[in-house]
Amino acid sequence: MDVDRAERVADVGVQTGNVMNILVTGGAGFIGSHVVDRLVDCGYRVTVIDDFNDFYDPSVKRRNIATVAPRIRIVEADICNVAALRNVLKRGRFDTIVHLAARAGVRPSLAHPRLYIEVNVVGTQNLLELACEFGVRKFIFGSSSSVYGVNQKVPFTETDPIFNPISPYAATKLAAEALCHVYHHLYRRDTVCLRFFTVYGPRQRPDLAIHRFTSAIVHGKTVEMYGDGRSRRDYTHIEDILQGVLACLDREFGFEIINLGESRTVELRELVRLIEKATGKKAQIRPLPAQPGDVPITYADISKAKRLLKYSPEVAIEDGIKGFVEWFRKHT
Numbered sequence: 001m002d003v004d005r006a007e008r009v010a011d012v013g014v015q016t017g018n019v020m021n022i023l024v025t026g027g028a029g030f031i032g033s034h035v036v037d038r039l040v041d042c043g044y045r046v047t048v049i050d051d052f053n054d055f056y057d058p059s060v061k062r063r064n065i066a067t068v069a070p071r072i073r074i075v076e077a078d079i080c081n082v083a084a085l086r087n088v089l090k091r092g093r094f095d096t097i098v099h100l101a102a103r104a105g106v107r108p109s110l111a112h113p114r115l116y117i118e119v120n121v122v123g124t125q126n127l128l129e130l131a132c133e134f135g136v137r138k139f140i141f142g143s144s145s146s147v148y149g150v151n152q153k154v155p156f157t158e159t160d161p162i163f164n165p166i167s168p169y170a171a172t173k174l175a176a177e178a179l180c181h182v183y184h185h186l187y188r189r190d191t192v193c194l195r196f197f198t199v200y201g202p203r204q205r206p207d208l209a210i211h212r213f214t215s216a217i218v219h220g221k222t223v224e225m226y227g228d229g230r231s232r233r234d235y236t237h238i239e240d241i242l243q244g245v246l247a248c249l250d251r252e253f254g255f256e257i258i259n260l261g262e263s264r265t266v267e268l269r270e271l272v273r274l275i276e277k278a279t280g281k282k283a284q285i286r287p288l289p290a291q292p293g294d295v296p297i298t299y300a301d302i303s304k305a306k307r308l309l310k311y312s313p314e315v316a317i318e319d320g321i322k323g324f325v326e327w328f329r330k331h332t
Contacts, residue, residue: 020249021045023094023136025079025127026101027072028052030203031142031196031241033064035098038242040068047073047092049085049101055108056206064203079123082130089134096249099127100142102173105207106293109169120172121179128183138190140248141180145197145234145261145298146170155234155301158195158257167293177257184255192253194244197261197300201238201320202327209268210235210321213275213283214328223283227290229269232297234261237315247309261300262313274318278325 022039026032027048039046048065052058065074073092077084079101103109103119124141131139148156149164165171177193184191200210216223244260266274272283305311315323 019043019045020095021047021093022096022098022249023047023049023088023092024098024100025049026099026142028061028065028074029100030064030205031199031238032100033061033203034201034238034242035100035245036065036072037068038246040071042246046071047075047088047094049075049077049079049088051078051101052076055103060206078119079126080118082126085126085130086133089130089136094134094136096138096140097127097131097136098140098142098245099124102142104169104205106146106167106169107291108207109167109172110293113168116168116172120169121175124176125179128179128189131189132183132187136189138249139180139183139192140245141176141191141193143177143193143195143257144170144173145195145259145300146295147174147177147195148295148298150295154297155263155299156259157301158259158304166295169293181255190253191255192248193257194248195257195259195300196241197234197236197259197298199236199238199241201315201324202331203238204324210271210275210324211328213272214279214325215332217275217279217281217283218325218328220281221284222286223272224286224288225268225272226288226294227268228287229267229272231268231290231294232265232299233268233271234263234265234298234300235271235317235320236261236300236313237320239315240311240313243313244305244309244311247311251308253308256304256308258305258308259300259302260305260311261298261302262315262317263300263302264317265297265299266317271317271321274321275325278322
Protein backbone atom coordinates (compact mmCIF):
# COMPACT_ATOMS: atom_id res chain seq x y z
CA MET A 1 0.00 0.00 0.00
CA ASP A 2 1.39 3.40 -0.98
CA VAL A 3 0.52 5.49 2.06
CA ASP A 4 2.23 8.64 0.76
CA ARG A 5 0.30 8.49 -2.49
CA ALA A 6 -2.97 8.01 -0.57
CA GLU A 7 -2.19 11.12 1.47
CA ARG A 8 -1.41 13.20 -1.62
CA VAL A 9 -4.67 12.21 -3.32
CA ALA A 10 -6.73 13.00 -0.21
CA ASP A 11 -4.97 16.33 0.30
CA VAL A 12 -6.22 17.51 -3.08
CA GLY A 13 -9.78 16.56 -2.12
CA VAL A 14 -9.66 18.49 1.16
CA GLN A 15 -9.27 21.73 -0.76
CA THR A 16 -12.45 21.39 -2.81
CA GLY A 17 -16.16 21.35 -2.14
CA ASN A 18 -18.14 21.21 1.10
CA VAL A 19 -18.30 17.44 1.49
CA MET A 20 -18.23 16.19 5.08
CA ASN A 21 -14.69 15.40 6.21
CA ILE A 22 -14.50 12.33 8.47
CA LEU A 23 -11.73 10.80 10.57
CA VAL A 24 -12.03 7.05 11.18
CA THR A 25 -9.78 5.56 13.85
CA GLY A 26 -9.08 1.86 13.48
CA GLY A 27 -10.12 2.26 9.87
CA ALA A 28 -8.12 -0.72 8.60
CA GLY A 29 -9.75 -3.22 10.96
CA PHE A 30 -12.77 -5.42 10.40
CA ILE A 31 -15.55 -2.96 11.23
CA GLY A 32 -13.50 0.13 10.42
CA SER A 33 -12.57 -0.89 6.89
CA HIS A 34 -16.21 -1.57 6.04
CA VAL A 35 -17.18 1.83 7.45
CA VAL A 36 -14.46 3.48 5.36
CA ASP A 37 -15.61 1.69 2.19
CA ARG A 38 -19.17 2.85 2.72
CA LEU A 39 -18.20 6.43 3.55
CA VAL A 40 -16.11 6.68 0.39
CA ASP A 41 -18.92 5.18 -1.68
CA CYS A 42 -21.22 7.86 -0.25
CA GLY A 43 -18.85 10.61 -1.33
CA TYR A 44 -17.36 11.65 2.04
CA ARG A 45 -13.72 12.67 2.43
CA VAL A 46 -12.06 10.13 4.71
CA THR A 47 -8.86 9.99 6.73
CA VAL A 48 -7.90 6.74 8.46
CA ILE A 49 -5.75 6.42 11.55
CA ASP A 50 -4.55 2.89 12.28
CA ASP A 51 -1.38 1.63 13.95
CA PHE A 52 -1.44 -1.72 12.11
CA ASN A 53 -0.43 -3.50 15.30
CA ASP A 54 0.29 -7.22 15.45
CA PHE A 55 -2.78 -8.31 17.45
CA TYR A 56 -3.35 -10.24 14.23
CA ASP A 57 -1.40 -10.19 10.95
CA PRO A 58 -1.04 -6.52 9.91
CA SER A 59 -1.03 -7.57 6.25
CA VAL A 60 -4.69 -8.58 6.68
CA LYS A 61 -5.55 -5.02 7.70
CA ARG A 62 -3.58 -3.59 4.80
CA ARG A 63 -5.55 -5.80 2.42
CA ASN A 64 -8.79 -4.62 4.04
CA ILE A 65 -8.23 -1.09 2.74
CA ALA A 66 -6.03 -1.75 -0.29
CA THR A 67 -8.81 -1.14 -2.81
CA VAL A 68 -9.92 2.15 -1.32
CA ALA A 69 -6.43 3.39 -0.33
CA PRO A 70 -5.92 5.70 -3.34
CA ARG A 71 -9.12 7.57 -2.44
CA ILE A 72 -8.38 8.27 1.24
CA ARG A 73 -5.62 9.58 3.48
CA ILE A 74 -3.98 6.94 5.67
CA VAL A 75 -1.99 7.86 8.76
CA GLU A 76 -0.12 5.07 10.51
CA ALA A 77 -0.24 6.17 14.15
CA ASP A 78 -1.13 5.06 17.66
CA ILE A 79 -4.06 6.85 19.32
CA CYS A 80 -1.94 7.00 22.49
CA ASN A 81 0.50 9.28 20.63
CA VAL A 82 -0.95 12.73 21.32
CA ALA A 83 1.53 14.56 19.11
CA ALA A 84 0.69 12.39 16.11
CA LEU A 85 -3.04 12.80 16.73
CA ARG A 86 -2.72 16.57 17.09
CA ASN A 87 -0.92 16.77 13.76
CA VAL A 88 -3.72 14.85 12.06
CA LEU A 89 -6.51 16.90 13.67
CA LYS A 90 -4.75 20.20 12.98
CA ARG A 91 -4.30 19.33 9.34
CA GLY A 92 -7.66 17.70 8.72
CA ARG A 93 -10.44 20.15 9.70
CA PHE A 94 -12.78 17.25 10.47
CA ASP A 95 -16.54 17.45 10.86
CA THR A 96 -16.86 14.02 12.50
CA ILE A 97 -14.70 11.44 14.24
CA VAL A 98 -15.80 7.80 14.02
CA HIS A 99 -13.73 6.22 16.79
CA LEU A 100 -13.34 2.48 16.24
CA ALA A 101 -9.69 1.98 17.23
CA ALA A 102 -9.35 -0.28 20.26
CA ARG A 103 -7.62 -3.25 21.74
CA ALA A 104 -10.36 -5.82 21.22
CA GLY A 105 -11.37 -9.11 22.78
CA VAL A 106 -12.36 -10.27 26.24
CA ARG A 107 -9.81 -13.06 26.70
CA PRO A 108 -6.68 -11.11 25.60
CA SER A 109 -7.68 -8.30 27.97
CA LEU A 110 -7.25 -10.67 30.91
CA ALA A 111 -3.59 -11.08 29.99
CA HIS A 112 -2.89 -7.44 29.13
CA PRO A 113 -5.20 -5.22 31.20
CA ARG A 114 -2.82 -2.24 31.33
CA LEU A 115 -2.51 -2.18 27.53
CA TYR A 116 -6.29 -2.22 27.21
CA ILE A 117 -6.62 0.69 29.62
CA GLU A 118 -3.95 2.70 27.82
CA VAL A 119 -5.46 2.23 24.34
CA ASN A 120 -9.18 2.03 25.03
CA VAL A 121 -9.45 4.60 27.81
CA VAL A 122 -6.48 6.96 27.47
CA GLY A 123 -6.60 6.78 23.67
CA THR A 124 -10.28 7.71 23.70
CA GLN A 125 -9.63 10.61 26.08
CA ASN A 126 -6.89 11.86 23.74
CA LEU A 127 -9.34 11.95 20.83
CA LEU A 128 -12.09 13.62 22.84
CA GLU A 129 -9.70 16.33 24.05
CA LEU A 130 -8.40 17.01 20.55
CA ALA A 131 -11.92 16.96 19.10
CA CYS A 132 -12.71 19.87 21.41
CA GLU A 133 -9.44 21.66 20.66
CA PHE A 134 -10.03 21.53 16.90
CA GLY A 135 -13.79 22.04 16.84
CA VAL A 136 -14.92 18.62 15.61
CA ARG A 137 -18.72 18.75 15.54
CA LYS A 138 -19.64 15.09 16.10
CA PHE A 139 -18.06 12.11 17.89
CA ILE A 140 -19.27 8.56 17.17
CA PHE A 141 -17.81 5.93 19.49
CA GLY A 142 -17.79 2.19 18.84
CA SER A 143 -18.67 0.59 22.17
CA SER A 144 -19.60 -3.01 22.94
CA SER A 145 -22.35 -5.20 24.34
CA SER A 146 -19.72 -6.47 26.79
CA VAL A 147 -20.46 -3.45 29.01
CA TYR A 148 -23.68 -5.17 30.14
CA GLY A 149 -21.70 -7.91 31.90
CA VAL A 150 -23.80 -10.70 33.41
CA ASN A 151 -27.07 -8.84 33.01
CA GLN A 152 -30.03 -10.68 34.51
CA LYS A 153 -32.54 -8.69 32.46
CA VAL A 154 -32.99 -9.56 28.78
CA PRO A 155 -33.07 -8.12 26.25
CA PHE A 156 -30.44 -5.54 27.23
CA THR A 157 -31.68 -1.96 27.23
CA GLU A 158 -29.54 1.18 27.21
CA THR A 159 -31.07 2.28 30.52
CA ASP A 160 -30.15 -0.94 32.36
CA PRO A 161 -27.88 -0.31 35.39
CA ILE A 162 -24.48 -1.70 34.35
CA PHE A 163 -22.01 -1.51 37.20
CA ASN A 164 -20.59 -5.03 37.00
CA PRO A 165 -18.42 -5.60 33.91
CA ILE A 166 -16.56 -8.92 34.14
CA SER A 167 -13.48 -8.35 31.97
CA PRO A 168 -10.91 -5.58 31.58
CA TYR A 169 -12.11 -5.11 27.99
CA ALA A 170 -15.68 -4.50 29.15
CA ALA A 171 -14.49 -2.13 31.86
CA THR A 172 -12.47 -0.07 29.38
CA LYS A 173 -15.44 0.29 27.03
CA LEU A 174 -17.65 1.38 29.92
CA ALA A 175 -15.01 3.88 31.04
CA ALA A 176 -14.71 5.25 27.51
CA GLU A 177 -18.48 5.74 27.35
CA ALA A 178 -18.27 7.69 30.60
CA LEU A 179 -15.56 9.91 29.15
CA CYS A 180 -17.73 10.54 26.09
CA HIS A 181 -20.48 11.76 28.41
CA VAL A 182 -18.06 13.97 30.35
CA TYR A 183 -16.87 15.72 27.20
CA HIS A 184 -20.42 16.14 25.94
CA HIS A 185 -21.48 17.62 29.28
CA LEU A 186 -18.55 20.01 29.51
CA TYR A 187 -18.19 21.02 25.88
CA ARG A 188 -21.56 20.13 24.28
CA ARG A 189 -19.96 17.86 21.69
CA ASP A 190 -22.64 15.94 19.78
CA THR A 191 -21.85 12.36 20.82
CA VAL A 192 -23.26 8.91 20.25
CA CYS A 193 -21.95 5.65 21.73
CA LEU A 194 -22.96 2.63 19.67
CA ARG A 195 -22.97 -0.68 21.54
CA PHE A 196 -22.14 -3.32 18.94
CA PHE A 197 -23.42 -6.84 19.52
CA THR A 198 -21.10 -9.65 18.26
CA VAL A 199 -20.39 -8.32 14.78
CA TYR A 200 -19.55 -10.78 11.99
CA GLY A 201 -19.24 -10.89 8.22
CA PRO A 202 -16.52 -10.65 5.56
CA ARG A 203 -13.12 -9.55 6.97
CA GLN A 204 -14.05 -10.65 10.50
CA ARG A 205 -10.99 -10.89 12.73
CA PRO A 206 -9.40 -14.36 12.68
CA ASP A 207 -9.58 -14.68 16.49
CA LEU A 208 -13.40 -14.44 16.60
CA ALA A 209 -15.62 -17.51 16.88
CA ILE A 210 -17.27 -17.57 13.45
CA HIS A 211 -13.93 -17.12 11.69
CA ARG A 212 -12.13 -19.64 13.90
CA PHE A 213 -14.87 -22.25 13.64
CA THR A 214 -15.16 -21.86 9.89
CA SER A 215 -11.41 -22.19 9.43
CA ALA A 216 -11.26 -25.30 11.63
CA ILE A 217 -14.21 -27.02 9.94
CA VAL A 218 -13.07 -26.23 6.39
CA HIS A 219 -9.55 -27.50 7.11
CA GLY A 220 -10.64 -30.57 9.08
CA LYS A 221 -9.23 -29.32 12.37
CA THR A 222 -10.70 -29.47 15.87
CA VAL A 223 -13.25 -26.86 16.91
CA GLU A 224 -12.53 -25.78 20.48
CA MET A 225 -15.89 -25.06 22.12
CA TYR A 226 -15.78 -23.34 25.50
CA GLY A 227 -18.57 -24.25 27.88
CA ASP A 228 -21.51 -26.54 27.15
CA GLY A 229 -22.47 -24.85 23.87
CA ARG A 230 -25.58 -23.25 25.34
CA SER A 231 -24.24 -19.71 25.64
CA ARG A 232 -26.20 -17.36 23.41
CA ARG A 233 -25.09 -14.37 21.37
CA ASP A 234 -26.90 -11.68 19.44
CA TYR A 235 -24.90 -12.01 16.19
CA THR A 236 -25.04 -8.83 14.09
CA HIS A 237 -24.01 -8.73 10.44
CA ILE A 238 -21.60 -6.01 9.37
CA GLU A 239 -24.11 -4.67 6.83
CA ASP A 240 -26.57 -3.95 9.63
CA ILE A 241 -23.86 -2.30 11.72
CA LEU A 242 -23.04 -0.05 8.76
CA GLN A 243 -26.67 0.93 8.49
CA GLY A 244 -26.60 2.12 12.11
CA VAL A 245 -23.25 3.92 11.93
CA LEU A 246 -24.10 5.88 8.79
CA ALA A 247 -27.50 6.87 10.17
CA CYS A 248 -25.67 8.79 12.92
CA LEU A 249 -23.92 11.16 10.53
CA ASP A 250 -26.82 13.45 9.66
CA ARG A 251 -28.67 13.43 12.99
CA GLU A 252 -28.12 15.56 16.08
CA PHE A 253 -28.10 13.60 19.35
CA GLY A 254 -26.72 15.70 22.14
CA PHE A 255 -25.58 12.56 23.92
CA GLU A 256 -26.99 9.09 23.28
CA ILE A 257 -26.09 5.45 23.87
CA ILE A 258 -27.64 3.12 21.30
CA ASN A 259 -27.63 -0.67 20.91
CA LEU A 260 -26.91 -2.09 17.46
CA GLY A 261 -27.84 -5.78 17.32
CA GLU A 262 -30.19 -8.18 15.58
CA SER A 263 -32.38 -8.66 18.67
CA ARG A 264 -32.19 -12.42 18.19
CA THR A 265 -30.02 -14.89 20.09
CA VAL A 266 -28.34 -18.02 18.75
CA GLU A 267 -26.82 -20.81 20.85
CA LEU A 268 -23.16 -21.56 20.28
CA ARG A 269 -23.91 -25.15 19.31
CA GLU A 270 -26.51 -23.91 16.80
CA LEU A 271 -23.92 -21.56 15.35
CA VAL A 272 -21.64 -24.55 14.75
CA ARG A 273 -24.49 -26.37 13.02
CA LEU A 274 -25.07 -23.41 10.72
CA ILE A 275 -21.39 -23.35 9.77
CA GLU A 276 -21.47 -27.12 9.20
CA LYS A 277 -24.41 -26.69 6.86
CA ALA A 278 -22.76 -23.82 4.96
CA THR A 279 -19.45 -25.67 4.56
CA GLY A 280 -20.93 -29.09 3.95
CA LYS A 281 -18.53 -30.53 6.53
CA LYS A 282 -18.90 -31.98 10.02
CA ALA A 283 -17.21 -30.27 12.95
CA GLN A 284 -14.80 -32.16 15.18
CA ILE A 285 -15.63 -30.60 18.53
CA ARG A 286 -13.35 -30.50 21.57
CA PRO A 287 -15.28 -29.35 24.68
CA LEU A 288 -13.37 -27.03 27.00
CA PRO A 289 -14.27 -25.29 30.28
CA ALA A 290 -16.03 -21.95 30.10
CA GLN A 291 -13.60 -19.03 29.98
CA PRO A 292 -13.33 -16.28 32.60
CA GLY A 293 -14.82 -13.03 31.34
CA ASP A 294 -17.30 -14.69 28.96
CA VAL A 295 -20.97 -13.87 29.54
CA PRO A 296 -23.78 -16.44 29.12
CA ILE A 297 -25.93 -14.28 26.85
CA THR A 298 -26.02 -11.06 24.87
CA TYR A 299 -29.37 -9.83 23.58
CA ALA A 300 -30.08 -6.33 22.29
CA ASP A 301 -33.23 -4.35 22.73
CA ILE A 302 -33.06 -2.27 19.52
CA SER A 303 -36.20 -0.19 20.00
CA LYS A 304 -34.12 2.95 20.60
CA ALA A 305 -32.10 2.38 17.42
CA LYS A 306 -35.33 1.92 15.49
CA ARG A 307 -36.72 5.14 16.90
CA LEU A 308 -33.67 7.38 16.57
CA LEU A 309 -31.89 5.86 13.56
CA LYS A 310 -34.72 4.15 11.66
CA TYR A 311 -32.55 1.06 12.19
CA SER A 312 -33.91 -2.17 10.76
CA PRO A 313 -31.53 -5.16 10.67
CA GLU A 314 -31.95 -7.20 7.51
CA VAL A 315 -29.35 -10.01 7.46
CA ALA A 316 -30.56 -13.20 9.17
CA ILE A 317 -27.85 -15.35 10.75
CA GLU A 318 -28.55 -18.19 8.29
CA ASP A 319 -27.84 -15.93 5.31
CA GLY A 320 -24.97 -14.18 7.04
CA ILE A 321 -23.14 -17.43 7.83
CA LYS A 322 -23.60 -18.65 4.27
CA GLY A 323 -22.14 -15.40 2.96
CA PHE A 324 -19.24 -15.52 5.38
CA VAL A 325 -18.29 -19.05 4.34
CA GLU A 326 -18.36 -17.99 0.69
CA TRP A 327 -16.08 -15.05 1.49
CA PHE A 328 -13.76 -17.26 3.57
CA ARG A 329 -13.29 -19.77 0.78
CA LYS A 330 -12.58 -17.04 -1.74
CA HIS A 331 -10.13 -15.00 0.33
CA THR A 332 -8.20 -17.48 2.49
